[in-house]
Amino acid sequence: MLEIRNLEHRFGALRAVHDVSMTVKQGELLGLIGPNGAGKSTLYNLIAGALKPMRGEIIFAGRNVTGWPAYRIARVGIARTFQIPKPYRQLSVIENVMVAALQREHSVARARTLAEATLADVGLSDHAGAPVGTLTVGLLKRLEVARALAMRPELLLFDEIMAGLMPTEVAVMTAFVAGLPARGITVIWVEHVLYAIMKTASRIMVLDRGELIADGPPSAVARDPAVVKAYLGEELSLA
Amino acid sequence: MSLASIRIAGLPNGFALMPRRGAVSLFEIGLLIACIALVGIPLPQNLRDVVVLTFLYAGLALAWNVAGGYAGLISFGHAAFFGIGAYTSTILLVHAGVSPWLGLWVGALASAAAGALLAVVCARLKGPFFILSTLAAAEVVRIGALNWASMTGGPEGLSILPVSSLANMVFTSKAAYAALMLGYLVICYAVTMALQCSRYGYFLLAVRDDEDAAKAAGVNPLLVRTGAMALSALLTGIGGTLFAQYFLYLDPTFVISPELSFQLALLPAVGGLGTAIGPVLGSFLITPLSELLRAYLGHAAAGLHLVIYSAVLIVVMLYFPSGLAGALARLAGGRKPKL
DSSP: OEEEEEEEEEETTEEEEEEEEEEEOTTOEEEEEOSTTSSHHHHHHHHHTSSOOSEEEEEETTEEOTTOOHHHHHHTTEEEOOSSOOOOTTSBHHHHHHHHHTTTOOSHHHHHHHHHHHHHHHTOGGGTTSBGGGOOHHHHHHHHHHHHHTTOOSEEEEESSSTTOOHHHHHHHHHHHHTTGGGTOEEEEEOSOHHHHHHHOSEEEEEETTEEEEEEOHHHHHHOHHHHHHTTTOOOOOO | OOGGGOOOTTSOTTOOSSOBTTBOOHHHHHHHHHHHHHHHSOOOHHHHHHHHHHHHHHHHHHHHHIIIIISOOOOSOHHHHHHHHHHHHHHHHHHHOOOHHHHHHHHHHHHHHHHHHHHHHHTTSOHHHHHHHHHHHHHHHHHHHHHOHHHHOGGGOEEOOOOOBTTTTBOSOHHHHHHHHHHHHHHHHHHHHHHHTSHHHHHHHHHHHOHHHHHHTTOOHHHHHHHHHHHHHHHHHHHHHHHHHHHOEEOHHHHTOHHHHHHHHHHHHHHOTTOSHHHHHHHHHHHHHHHHHHHHHTTTSTTHHHHHHHHHHHHHHHHOTTHHHHHHHHHTTOSSOOO
C-alpha cells in the first residue's frame, strides 16, 4: 500500500535520508529502527508531508503523493504521532481527539462520539474532560495515539510512543499496537524501546546514516552483522 | 456547592448559571436584559453616549476576538477594517446616494476581502512579525485614505448630512443608536457562539494551539486562518459603518488610527481571549471607564484620566491573567480557565 522509491533528503551537507526504497504491504506491522540521527524522523516527515523530498517518489494506495502538503496526506489516510507530543494546549483531552475525528465525521456530535470511543480504546476515558496540561508523559503519548486513531487511518506512523513510559505502560501499549493490523490498520513503528518492537513487529527495517542497511524478520535482523555494527556492538536484546 | 452546579428548576438540562461553551447561560440572558433596560431607561445625554460606545466596542471586540482569540492571529491593525467599512458605506452614501443599509454590506464585504488578503499574505509570519505586519497594513490603509482626497475628503474628512430617518440610518434619539449598537453586539455574540461549537471553530483552535498537529489532523492552516480573518474583518467593517452613521463624520486620523487598533485588541485581552463573554466584559469595564474618566477628569487634571485608566489595566492584567472571563469561570467553580 505504500511504496517509496529512491527517496532523498538533505539538511545542508548532511544526507538525512539517502536513496531509501521500501515497500509496505497492507496489514503489516513494520518496525523501523536505527541509532540516533539515522534519519528515522526525517523519513517520517517525508512520508507525512511535513518535509518535501528532494528526490524520489512516495506512492500511497496507488496515488503519487510526493510533495503533497501534510494536511492532504492526512486526508488520504496516513496518520502520524509526534515524537514530542504536540497537544492543543488549551483544549481538553476529548477536544484534542475531536479535532482529528472531525476530519471523517463532519458533525460535531458524531465526532464527539467517535472521540469518546477512541479514548476508551486507548484507556483515556477517565481523563476526557481534563485539560491536557494535567496529563503525565505516558498519558500524553496515549493522547497522541488516540488522535492518530481518530483519523480512521489506513496507515499509521508511530514515532517513539514508548519513550518515557513505565514498563507496565509499555506492555499495555505493545499489546495495543500488536492488535492494530487485525483491525485493518497498517503500522510503521519507530521505537527505541527495542524489546517491545522486536517481539511485536512482523518485519524490521534498520536505518543507519540515512540508508537502509537491513530488512527482514526480527530474529534475522538482530543477528545481522551490519546492524550490530551500526549499534556499535550493542547486543540487541529479544527479551 | 459551586455556582456552576446550581441548576434552576424548570430549565432544560445543560442550562447553566454561568457562561460556558456551547450553551446560553442565565448570566448572559441577565446581561442582555440589563442592556435592553439601558436602551430603554431615560439617561443624561453624556451617559447615552457611553452606552452607545460600550455596545459598539463590545461588538468590535467580539469581532477582533474571532481572529485574535480563536485563530491566534493577534492583529494590531483592525482599525483598517473598521475604516474600510466606515469609508465604503459613507463614500457610497455621499457620492452616490446609496442607502447605508446597503452600503453596510458592501463595506463589510470589502473589509472581509481586505482581511482575507492580509491573512493570505501575512498569516505565515509568526508571533511578533505577524503583529507588525498588521500594524503596517493598517498604516497603508490610513495613508491611502488621507491621500485619496477626491473620495475620502483626505484630512478634512467626510461628513454625513444629519437627515434623520430609518432609511438613512440617522436618528435624533440616542436610544435608537443604542438599540442599533446592541443589535450589532448580539449579532457578533451569536456568530461567536455558533463558531465555538462548529467544526470550523475546532479547527481554528487547533491551528492556534499547534499548527503541525493541526496539519497532521488534515487541517489546512492557511485556509482556516484566512477564513477567520475574513470573518473578523467582515464584522469589524459592519461596526465601522455603524460608527459612521452615529458620529456622522469620518476622519482617517481617528477612524484608522493605531490607537483604535490597540483599543480593539485590548478589550478582548482584558476580558478574556478565545471566549464569547470575555470581549463583552472587557468593553463593559473599559469603555465606560475610559469615557467617564475623560469626561469628568479630562478638564480638571489633564492626563490624570489616562493614569487611572492605565492603572486599572495593569491591575486587571496582573490579577486576572486569563481576563475577566477567567475570573468569572473561577467564581463559577468551573474548570481552570483557558488563557
